[in-house]
Structure formats: structure tokens, C-alpha cells
Amino acid sequence: MDKTEALFVEVGHQMLLRNDWVTPWWNDSTFFDYPVWGYWMVALSFRLFGVSEAAARLPVAVAASAVVLATFGLLLLWAPAGESRLKAVARAGVAAGVLATTPAWIGWGRTSTTDMFLSSAITLALFSYLVAERDPSNRRLIAMGRVGMACFVGIAVLAKGPVGLLLPAIVIGADLLVRGHWSRWLRPFPLAAMTLLFCGIALPWYAAATAVHGQAFLGGFLGFSNLERFTSVLYDHPGPPWFYLPWLLLLLLPWSPFLPQAIARAAPWPLARARQADAPALPAILLLWLVLIVAFFSAAATKLPGYILPAIPAASLLVALLWHPLSTDRRDRQAPPTWAFASWLNIALLAGGSAAAALAPSWVSRDRAFPQFAAALSASGLPQLLAVLLGLAALVGLALMLGRRNDWIWLPNLAGFLAVLFGVVAPLGPLLDRERQLPLRELQQLAGSQSRPDEPLWVVGTMRYSTLFYGGRSAVFLGDASDVKDLWRQDPSLLAIQPASVSALLLGDRHKLDGFALPADRVERLGQRGVQELWRVSLDELRPRKRSRNRKAS
Structure with a gap:
């Protein structure tokens, strides 16, 4: 989720x-x-x-x-x-x-x-x-x-x-x-x-x-x-x-x-x-x-x-x-006069869906956030099964049209999509969870187990609301590193910083975390799953620096 x-x-x-x-x-x-x-x-x-x-x-x-x-x-x-x-x-x-x-x-x-x-x-x-x-x-x-x-x-x-x-x-x-x-x-x-x-x-x-x-x-x-x-x-x-x-x-x-x-x-x-x-x-x-x-x-x-x-x-x-x-x-x-046109369009959609299903692994391989998902999807055989089921539905529909029985065109639709529902959709959920959600969920659970008293958790970048459910704790959601400076100057409590806080947990995409421009030796990397990382950083490293009042005019 x-x-x-x-x-x-x-x-x-x-x-x-x-x-x-x-x-x-x-x-x-x-x-x-x-x-x-x-x-x-x-x-x-x-x-x-x-x-x-x-x-x-x-x-x-x-x-x-x-x-x-x-x-x-x-x-x-x-x-x-x-x-x-x-x-x-x-x-x-x-x-x-x-x-x-x-x-x-x-x-x-x-x-x-x-x-x-x-x-x-x-x-x-x-x-x-x-x-x-x-x-x-x-x-x-x-x-x-x-x-x-x-x-x-x-x-x-x-x-x-x-x-x-x-x-x-x-x-x-x-x-x-x-x-x-x-x-x-x-x-x-x-x-x-x-x-x-x-x-x-x-x-x-x-x-x-x-x-x-x-x-x-x-x-x-x-x-x-x-x-x-x-x-x-x-x-x-x-x-x-x-x-x-x-x-x-x-x-x-x-x-x-x-x-x-x-x-x-x-x-x-x-x-x-x-x-x-x-x-x-x-x-x-x-x-x-x-x-x-x-x-x-x-x-x-x-x-x-x-x-x-x-x-x-x-x-x-x-x-x-x-x-x-x-x-x-x-x-x-x-039969309405447009029934034949709708039936042929229905068959074309089924055939097009079959072709798209066969090509699905190559399309999802472009997702850099989950580089292994395309291989796992292809190995599952689900795209191929989906292509076969939709293709069979299209062929049965074609046979009905050629036999002038377009009043039965509902049958391949219903049978084909019920087969898709139980044969493809049902096993696709666990696959998506394992390949796309599990890595993030492990980091969220790690954030919950590794957090210290009075230590805020900042989710940077994508609003991963599931962090609260899987991490078992509250979090502050930030767009990027600049939000930390803005909120800190307004009121540190907006970042869940308490008087006893000495560090913060940062969870997000690597490129978003790199926006903090922190030296590598000042970051404690607690976990990494794909492009998602969990850091612990001292608040002294994150505190906005005071601007100098004696800047010389150029």
C-alpha cells in the first residue's frame, strides 16, 4: 500500500x-x-x-x-x-x-x-x-x-x-x-x-x-x-x-x-x-x-x-x-444498426490489448526506480498469459462475427475477462508487492525500529504515506532539502524537532537526499533498497547557516 x-x-x-x-x-x-x-x-x-x-x-x-x-x-x-x-x-x-x-x-x-x-x-x-x-x-x-x-x-x-x-x-x-x-x-x-x-x-x-x-x-x-x-x-x-x-x-x-x-x-x-x-x-x-x-x-x-x-x-x-x-x-x-461496428471495435480493442500485454515487459524496463521489475514480470509469465487470454477472446469474437452471431459477442468478453481476473490480476498483486513495495516497506520498518527518542523522521521527495503504517510512527513530509531550511527558520517544531533532538532520519530517493549536499562521512546510511535510502544525520549538519551581515559589495 x-x-x-x-x-x-x-x-x-x-x-x-x-x-x-x-x-x-x-x-x-x-x-x-x-x-x-x-x-x-x-x-x-x-x-x-x-x-x-x-x-x-x-x-x-x-x-x-x-x-x-x-x-x-x-x-x-x-x-x-x-x-x-x-x-x-x-x-x-x-x-x-x-x-x-x-x-x-x-x-x-x-x-x-x-x-x-x-x-x-x-x-x-x-x-x-x-x-x-x-x-x-x-x-x-x-x-x-x-x-x-x-x-x-x-x-x-x-x-x-x-x-x-x-x-x-x-x-x-x-x-x-x-x-x-x-x-x-x-x-x-x-x-x-x-x-x-x-x-x-x-x-x-x-x-x-x-x-x-x-x-x-x-x-x-x-x-x-x-x-x-x-x-x-x-x-x-x-x-x-x-x-x-x-x-x-x-x-x-x-x-x-x-x-x-x-x-x-x-x-x-x-x-x-x-x-x-x-x-x-x-x-x-x-x-x-x-x-x-x-x-x-x-x-x-x-x-x-x-x-x-x-x-x-x-x-x-x-x-x-x-x-x-x-x-x-x-x-x-x-440488433441496433451500430451493433456490428461496436462489435468490430470490441474485437480490435481485445487484439490491441493482447499485443500491448506481450510488449509490457519491454515498456516497464524503462522504469529506473525498479530496474529488476521487468525481468521479474517477464519471468512470471503473466504478460504472456494475458496476451493469450485477450487474443483468444478476440479470435472467438471474430468467429462469432463471421458466423453472424454478434448477439453473442458478450460471451468472449465475459469469459476472457473473468479468466484475466483470476489468472492474471490475482497473482499480479503479490508480484507487484514483492518487486515494488517490499523494498520500500523494509526501509520504512527499519526507520521505525532504528529511531531514537525525540528523533524526527523526514520523508523527502515522493509522499510515501505508507511510512506511518509500516514504520509505526509519525513523519514529516518534505519536497526537497530547501523545505528544511524554510521550515526550520519558521519554527523547528514544524520539522518535529524537540529540545532533546540531536539527529534526524531521512528517507527518500537517492537523488533527493543528495540535494542536502552533505559530506559522505557525515551521513550514517542505515539502509538502501534500489534507489531508496535511509540516512541518519546530525541536526548540526542540517541546521541552516546564519547569513553573514558583513558581505562586501561587489
Whole structure:
């Protein structure tokens, strides 16, 4: 783990160590960037299974898997009356498989950050709404849907704040406005019960955090992490209004060639058709879900690919319904005119991915920070296996196209990417950890074990947030040697220098550490792994020199 994931996990780790379930702590300071749900899940996993990377990632994997299973169940529920069980199961299986094989769900479902917790909660909340909308005469489904909505929206607000309520409200409100179903959702008693359940889940922690920290929490969380993130560019993450369009296609591969026609089929043209009793409600709701969430984050000033993760389930279901529509109308079951083009593009992407996989070792060999990684990657056989699997999927797709069976083009996609998921992605994680993370982790653990009382640890260069988790101690993060001079002149405590401190530990890339321009005999090199080094240096060598006041004018 490193960077954002390591930061997120360490906050949960600190909750467990401090036994403080109200205040998020990171690097000996309160950390109000995100609410508490994800931290609670990580801390609970650590308590049950021990502190490890696997335990840190288990909650997010469970959340992602829950959405895949819920996708299967939702499509079974929405199967047309009188349809054979086999067709219903096939549709549900394809929908769940499409979502499970997207890069979005594969990647974020294995990364312990707040994005998947928010996305899974929003998805399950909207799925609950779809459960309630399935049959207006079925009180049991309506009750289940209402309870699910209140619970999962509450969890979404605990996972990332007001956006967890705002996004489902926008989607549901737009759907009710389009289809005119407001009346049954505004009945006082059910609405009050949902509100109480939501407040009972979401508000206690916010009330406790406000009681303990007051304005520091309200300003740091609501002001900085929510309002400013939407209205201002934070952490150097800008983007144009169309920023998410290419990312949506990338995160939906290999299914993205079929998304435009899936959108075209789902659109209620004209809009008046959406109010008809026999209108296909599910595709129209999914389309609103996809468009409104992407539009919402496109309007925000700060942009990151993971923000549109809540839109991926809607896009996945739309694509799956392209092959297995819910409508019994023969016109809706006919292949769209652009189907052949999308299918050929899909085959070209698979073939291109196969060629890229075969060339991957030569590309990664250019990474000077990890010169041995290319050889280890090639020796593992994973690039070759990936190339074969994608190549086979492309060949099967080609055979289907030549046999005029492009309505089955989903099969090589699904089978090929499931094989990639279990045959390549699963063993690739340990390889990446061993070759790229283990050397740094060993230095971080060494920094924790070798540190002396009152000795600060400075991480120079790349922000290795994982240092806190693996080193078991706080650290000061610096860009380069000049930061030491600037901070020392302001206040030595900004560098974690105590009155009893006599030396500092420096961890970073060799070229960054060389920027201190220290004589070799004044540096105690405690460890080296590749280009990463750990030094101990006397503070006398690092102290900024006073400028002479008697400099002669030249």
C-alpha cells in the first residue's frame, strides 16, 4: 500500500490503537477529510483478522462483491412476468459479470479508499429504490426498498458526507419528476419512518464529532472537504468539463464500445413515453443515474477518476440489457444498426490489448526506480498469459462475427475477462508487492525500529504515506532539502524537532537526499533498497547557516 490507500488505512489503524471511534487521526493530527464509515470498517477488520494489507482491503472487497451480487438479484427481480427462469438467470448473470469485469470494479474493489464505500452505498440505495418501484402493489417489496434506501443513504453519508445523500436524491427526484410517481413517495408516515432511520444511522457520529471538536470539525469537513472540493481545485486535480467522458469509457472496458447504443436504446424518445404504464422503467432510471452522476462531478472543480465510480453500475446494467432486454417488444430485441461496428471495435480493442500485454515487459524496463521489475514480470509469465487470454477472446469474437452471431459477442468478453481476473490480476498483486513495495516497506520498518527518542523522521521527495503504517510512527513530509531550511527558520517544531533532538532520519530517493549536499562521512546510511535510502544525520549538519551581515559589495 502507498499514497492515498496507505493514508486511509492508517486512519483506521489509529482508531483501533487509540480506541477513539469518533475522531479520525493521521500523523498525530486530526484528519477530517472524510467521515468515519470506511475507517470503522478497516479498524473492525484489523480487530477481527489482525493488522495486515489483506485485512485492510477486505471491507472494500466485501462492499464491491455485495454490489455484484445485488446486481444479479435485482435483474432477477425485474425479469418480465412469464419469462423462463433460464433467460432471467442468464440476464442477471451477464449484468453481474459485466460489472465485475470492469477495470473500475476490479481496481477500486481491491483498494482500501473511501471511493468504493461511497459507490457501493449509493448503488445499493438506488437498487433499493428500484426494488420499491418494481411492483407498486407489492407492499413487502415497497417496505424492503424503503428500509434499504434509508439505511444505505445513511451509510453513504457516513462514508463521504452530504454527497452520499445528494446523489441518490438527484437521481430519484429526477425519475419521479419524469415518470410522475411523486404521490406514493410523499406519504407522511413512510417518509417520516425513512427519515428517522436515516438520521439514526448518519447523524450520531456527526453530532459526536461536532460536540468534541466544534468548529474545527465543521470547518475542516463541511467547509474544506466538501464545499471547497466542489467549487475550487484542490490538491492540483483540475480538469475540463469533458474530463470524465474518456474516463467513463476506460473504466468500462471492454464493454465501453457498446455504451453509446445502450444509452440510445434506453432513452425514452419522446420523454412522454416514460409516463406510459408499459414503458421500460428500469433502463430509463439507469440512464438518469448514469447521466446525472457524471454531470454532477463534471460540474465540480476538483476532478479525479474515482469520483464517477457510482455511475459504473448503471452503465454496466445498460450494456447488459443491450443483449438481454427486459422488454418483450420485438423491436427492442432487434440488433441496433451500430451493433456490428461496436462489435468490430470490441474485437480490435481485445487484439490491441493482447499485443500491448506481450510488449509490457519491454515498456516497464524503462522504469529506473525498479530496474529488476521487468525481468521479474517477464519471468512470471503473466504478460504472456494475458496476451493469450485477450487474443483468444478476440479470435472467438471474430468467429462469432463471421458466423453472424454478434448477439453473442458478450460471451468472449465475459469469459476472457473473468479468466484475466483470476489468472492474471490475482497473482499480479503479490508480484507487484514483492518487486515494488517490499523494498520500500523494509526501509520504512527499519526507520521505525532504528529511531531514537525525540528523533524526527523526514520523508523527502515522493509522499510515501505508507511510512506511518509500516514504520509505526509519525513523519514529516518534505519536497526537497530547501523545505528544511524554510521550515526550520519558521519554527523547528514544524520539522518535529524537540529540545532533546540531536539527529534526524531521512528517507527518500537517492537523488533527493543528495540535494542536502552533505559530506559522505557525515551521513550514517542505515539502509538502501534500489534507489531508496535511509540516512541518519546530525541536526548540526542540517541546521541552516546564519547569513553573514558583513558581505562586501561587489
